[in-house]
Amino acid sequence: MSVFFPSLEEQLDLITKGAAEILPLEALKERITRSISTGVPMRIKAGFDPTAPDLHLGHTVLIRKLRHFQQLGHVVIFLIGDSTALIGDPTGRNVTRKPLTREEIAANAETYKEQVFKILDPVLTEVRYNSEWLDTLGYYDMVKLMAQFTVSQMLEREDFHKRFNEEQPIALHELIYPIAQGYDSVALKCDVELGGTDQKFNLMRGRDLQKHFGQPQQSILMMPIIEGLDGVQKMSKSLGNAIGIKESPAEMYGKLMSISDELMWKYWVFLTDLRGSEIEQMKADVASGALHPMLAKKNLARVITADFHSEELAEVAAESWATQFQQRGVSEDVPVVRVSWDEDGLVDVLGDLGGGVRMAKLLHFAGLAASTGEATRKIAENAVSINGEKISSRIVSKHQLGDSPILRLGKKSVRVEWVG
RNA sequence: GCACAGGUGGCCGAGCGGUUAAUGGCAGCAGACUGUAAAUCUGCCACUCUUCGAGUUACGGAGGUUCGAAUCCUCCCCUGUGCACCA
Structure with a gap:
């Protein structure tokens, strides 16, 4: 199949929006150029481990970026890490994760699909599970994969390094996680893999393994990790500072209104489709006093709430929020x-x-x-x-x-x- | 397997025989102040009850010594480090 793609400049403009880092950028440009001339789309993957039943706005930063590629005509793969979920990504962790059962993972995976399609186009998205190739990998192949890396390479990773130095336990299977994730890229023949900045180590392992298997090495695109409601720690359900995709309009709106003024700007950038220049303008207006920060925040809350529900429901949420919190009154719209x-x-x-x-x-x-x-x-x-x-x-x-x-x-x- | 160091309330971290649900910090909750916030100040922050009082659980687990233990002893479990093992 042949697709008409926008120009390199046009594609890069959208792809690089909000991106923290792209490695290597030149290779990505070459790939884009090649897809334009051959009409063959690139394959873009982002993986999510179904370790919890709900996705939150933090995850949508990455999913939105996937959509950008989708909008440009490339093939987007939403990878559900049902097998890697058995390990649980140790990234940023100072303790081993509690293991999940197969049943829990399968149930979570189901809920993920319906949630991401609030953002991605279901028809154009390839949904895959890494159990497809990881579960069938035999002992022989697994050993071969592991032989590609050394313990000290794995310990280069900051969180492992830290735990090692602090004499904290590191379970052996945790070391396999980056390798498994890297192998996903091999199995899917990815051109680009998306991930958070904290995923750099894992994303790079995909390049290592693709090289080993004689494949072209993927480029990696990292998005910043957005802070949760507290404005300090990354958004995470277990930290209790997350806004879930499936939350009600009232909850969503209310939580968004509770963030600090400072944090609001990041949310504008990473959680809405507003262009960078428009956000800068708004920021300037607030700074000059032309726009009240509360009004800017109300707009943000409404835009995001409407994104996952509807304009009407967002409006209702806005009204009852105003009664309940601004006027300290009694709102009818209460659980x-x-x-x-x-x-x-x-x-x-x-x-x-x-x-x-x-x-x-x-x-x-x-x-x-x-x-x-x-x-x-x-x-x-x-x-x-x-x-x-x-x-x-x-x-x-x-x-x-x-x-x-x-x-x-x-x-x-x-x-x-x-x-x- | 041996030796050593550790396992304290959501987290970090004091206490090392006896005022006490257990110093302190963080997080959290509430009140005041505000623009919903943030910052700041104040209070709370094991559970139950007929709540200016009483009771019950709590310091890895199980026993023991004591009038009395988170604090001492024994055994067990878990973590880390070093050594040994890998004939």
């Missing part, structure tokens, strides 16, 4: 929690209120507090309100609560529906 009157200890039968409700219990059952003890403390800290009214007493009458009260503890609110 509903069902609580039964029969819950153990919820109703105080002995008290003067004749069936008053223990608020600490209620807050706990409603999921706003991790324990009744914590709920008790929060009440004392004046952090709890019912239908927008702060409360300070530990027991509240059923009458005061009403049929479907909105409970709020700090920033979180829920509507309680009584059951039974």
Whole structure:
């Protein structure tokens, strides 16, 4: 099949947008030029280990870059590392990962597909699993692969090096990870592999192995690792600072609004399709005072939320966010929690209120507090309100609560529906 | 296998026979302040209960010595380092 490709300059413009590093760049240019003249598209791969059921916005930085290649007419391979997930990429880790079962991995892999197709075109994407070639690799071939590297080469990697020096354990199978990832490139005959900047070591191993197998060596394109909500650590579900692709519009919008002003600019660059020059203009406007930073952030939250949901849903999320946080009011758009009157200890039968409700219990059952003890403390800290009214007493009458009260503890609110 | 050094609350890290859910830091949560934030200040940060009080669990695991142990002893598990093994 023959494809018409945009010019080299045009392609490079899109490909290099936001990229942290491209190695070697010259080779990539040659490949692009060749694909233009031959009409044969390049093969671009990015791998993801299905170690968790959800992808988050951090992953989309890479997926967006894949889409850029897709938009240019190249073949994009979304590689699901179901076999490498058995190891778990040790990159940046100071401990060995907990092993996942085959079943967990398979289930995660399924959810990945539907999630990435919010960004990638399903028709034009080649979805592959590395179990396809890794699981069938025999002892002989595995030993041959491992023989390509030495222990000291592996220990060059910063995280292994660090763990080694700090006398932390390094499990043997972790050393195989970069080799397995590198072999993926051989199996797929990749022209380009995408990864985060933290993946450099692994990405380079693909070049090593391709050379060993007499293939042209892939170019590697690294994207920066974006920080999570805290603005300090990389976005990661286990660090609790991530925004998941599948999260509701309200959650997504709210989380985006909670990031710092500084971080907002990175999100504009890596999580939206706005052009660099437009972002610079906006930044200048904020600096000069022409644009309020909060407004810029609201736009960001809306654009991203709409990207994964819809304009309409993003608008609704924006409105209820404004009521809830800006006006500190009671928003209607709040998660509903069902609580039964029969819950153990919820109703105080002995008290003067004749069936008053223990608020600490209620807050706990409603999921706003991790324990009744914590709920008790929060009440004392004046952090709890019912239908927008702060409360300070530990027991509240059923009458005061009403049929479907909105409970709020700090920033979180829920509507309680009584059951039974 | 032998020797040595370690295993403390989400993480890091004090304590090394006895005031105490366990110093301190980070993270987290809440309040004030704001522009939703950030920064700053304050409070909280094992669980349960009828909560100005009481109880129950906690310092790798199991026992033991003590009036009393995270702190001492024994055995076991785990990690690292060195040596040995690789006839």
